[in-house]
Amino acid sequence: MTQAYVKSEINNQIATIEFFHPAHNSLPSDILAKLTTTITEIGQNEEVLVIILKSGGDRTFCAGASFKELINIQDEETGEQFFSGFANVINAMRKCPKFIIGRVQGKVVGGGVGLASAMDYCMATNYAAIKLSELNIGIGPFVVGPAVERKLGVSGMSQIAIDANSFYEAEWARQKGLYAQVFESTEALDEAVEEFAQNLTNYNPEAVKHMKQMFWRGTEDWDELLMERAKISGKLVLGEFTKEKLKRFK
Structure with missing residues (x-):
């Protein structure tokens, strides 16, 4: 079994960040933390x-939260901590002064849709159906x-x-x-992502930084908002309903 990882490389002023997990690129806490730091x-x-x-593998871009970890949450604090991992990645992406291009090669579920x-700017294959499960x-x-x-x-x-x-088609x-x-294919996606990224390197970084701030205007409260939301999920994951549902995934 291939080990989970987050890795990055820089070529011609373009940084590629790639994450991978053998369970359909699901995101346990350590991967979320590494993604946050790397971004x-x-x-x-x-x-x-x-x-x-981007993510590694062919079939799934990201399966969202790690069920293995969800099953093991026993108290509110741990629950909140787990869900705040997603909050941290989203906030890191929001605050990053560079444009982040998404390369989505396959299905996207739950937290992956948030990512x-x-x-x-997000580019995908026609296999990249989405689902909030x-x-x-x-x-x-x-x-x-x-x-x-x-x-x-x-x-x-x-x-x-x-x-x-339901999965909603990539075209939707x-x-x-x-x-x-x-x-139509991952090859065509990769070619387009590469070409697009190259084009973006010709722009003024100062202009990009200000444009990014402009696009994300109105999200300034997300540091607090997403943590409040993590508390809600952290509580719900301990409820009888969810505990029963999660037993099926053991």
């Missing part, structure tokens, strides 16, 4: 003008909700959050504004 550090690196965020929504286990997409709502609008977000059993996500472009 923050690379954001401060003056050699870097653009960031590409894709926090990209500044949290309601299925008795919690909701509370932490990722603000990021998803910012991209899909309240209508789009509530649609996929309420219909927690494109029409709603989550994906800028959708490609």
Whole structure:
């Protein structure tokens, strides 16, 4: 079994950050923490003008929260801490002064939809269907909700959050504004991401920084807001309903 990792490399002023977990690129606390640190550090690196965020493997971009970890949460504090991992990654992406391009090669579930929504520009394959499955286990997409709502609008977000059993096609996500472009194959996606990133390196970094602030205007309270949401999820994950549901995943 391949080990989970977060790795990054810098080429021609483009930083590529890649995360991987053998369980469909799910995100346990240590991966979330590493992602947060990596995004923050690379954001401060003056050699870097653009960031590409991607995951390893072919089939799934990100399966969201780690069920193994969810099952083991026994108290509110641990629950809040786990969900704050997603809050930290989204806030790191929001505050990063560089544009973050998402390269989404496959299915996106739960917290993964939050990750894709926090990209500044997201490109995907037609296999990159999305699903907010949290309601299925008795919690909701509370932490990722603000990021998803910012991209899909309240209508789009509530649609996929309420219909927690369904995958919504990549084309639906494109029409709603989550994906800028959708490609037939991973090869075509990679080519487009690379070309787009190269183009972005020609822009004035100061202008980019100010544009990024402009795009994220109105999210200044997210440090507090997302932590409040993490508390809600942390409480719900301890409820009888969720405990029963999670037993199926043991």
